[in-house]
């Protein structure tokens with residue numbers, strides 16, 4: 483077979499199952515691609531060739547012995563470095579975890595192995611998943627493969643860049659306020675935040691526990707669905723894990739639940755217009771027209787409380803983070819600084835935290851500690867929780883009338899590296915459209931909608947009610963084929979070829 487890095491995950495799985503190619507050959511092609519391109523992109527913080535090839539060999543051995551093959555057997559994947567995996571370090575993009583090798587696998591990693599997925603390595607991310615650009619990593623900046631001077635989104639920017647650069651057909655990210663959807667949008671790929679509680683958080687280092695959710699990145703809606711079904715499902719080791727069947731997302735992605743004809747689609751008034759780049763708005767308006775031409779009943783839906791999602795999120799997430807990150811004290815994991823035999827334990831903790839955490843993490847811990855402190859709790863954290871309830875009610879009211887809600891995924895295309903680095907509020911605004919469904923907990927997908935300003939990718943966001951994940955896949959799949967017809971093929975076909983270090 484010619485270039486194995488051009489195959490979709492579903493095509494790769496079929497080829498491996500049919501014996502047309504070995505898992506080892508597929509893994510090797512992707513490891514080579516990483517070697518050739520990652521100096522420029524820097525999607526990965528850790529790649530272990532031997533471990534990867536051993537995992538691939540296990541798949542080939544299972545096939546040779548006629549054993550059962552998992553649904554994604556032999557498909558390579560890039561894993562965000564916020565999930566624990568035995569045999570590899572977990573850094574969360576932070577210096578404070580430098581050198582930590584977790585002794586256990588995240589549930590998600592166990593499920594990947596059971597499905598025959600071959601993990602290529604760990605991807606770069608904003609420190610503890612706080613950010614929208616992957617510039618807040620202690621291990622360097624990741625570059626957008628569409629334009630190496632632009633950000634790949636964040637916080638899962640290593641994962642989105644890896645998929646866009648054909649270093650991996652699949653990747654896993656986490657989405658607390660948009661960290662799967664926003665990077666997917668700005669790199670021209672598909673990214674899904676499943677319903678909160680669908681994917682186990684066991685072995686996912688916590689940022690904001692009531693919001694954190696793992697989910698898939700892929701180059702097609704079907705591939706995302708296949709990975710979604712591998713990742714999701716009840717886990718008794720996660721107290722918020724949903725104990726109910728996973729919605730039929732793969733069937734929906736295959737069109738088995740029908741297209742969009744007769745579906746009711748709501749366009750959210752608050753998530754468009756002012757603040758959205760002309761190119762983003764133009765692609766979004768085309769998607770709305772396309773849906774109408776496919777027979778959907780498109781209406782405008784007003785969700786007034788969405789205007790307060792950003793301030794509410796930036797109180798709730800830092801509050802939860804200030805509690806979750808207290809465990810990084812220099813005693814149990816990774817870095818320990820100032821332990822010279824003279825400093826007391828509290829001084830060692832203070833020195834370790836001062837050296838180990840970056841500026842954005844420190845900012846969030848201070849914001850959260852303040853918002854939770856006696857005397858301010860009601861005015862900040864309590865008030866934000868009330869807004870969260872109002873947002874949930876707006877969603878519930880909307881879903882009594884419509885099947886899915888629609889908005890642009892991000893206000894702008896990928897911005898230049900460095901542009902917002904010193905302006906936290908400008909950075910936070912990248913999440914304007916993704917925060918509401920995070921606070922609500924429903925599923926949401928970002929789908930490539932075409933090119934916008936500066937010829938960079940634009941994403942459209944599809945949202946659905948809690949546990950109705952199949953709806954976003956159903957509409958996503960129908961839109962994907964309509965959009966590909968309009969643009970003459972997959973959007974990623976238009977990505978400029980990266981200069982490769984070796985022979986391509």
Ligand code: GLN
Nearest residue numbers: 611612613658659660661
């Ligand atoms: N950009 C948002 C933040 O910085 C969302 C991050 C995320 O989803 N992990 O908090």
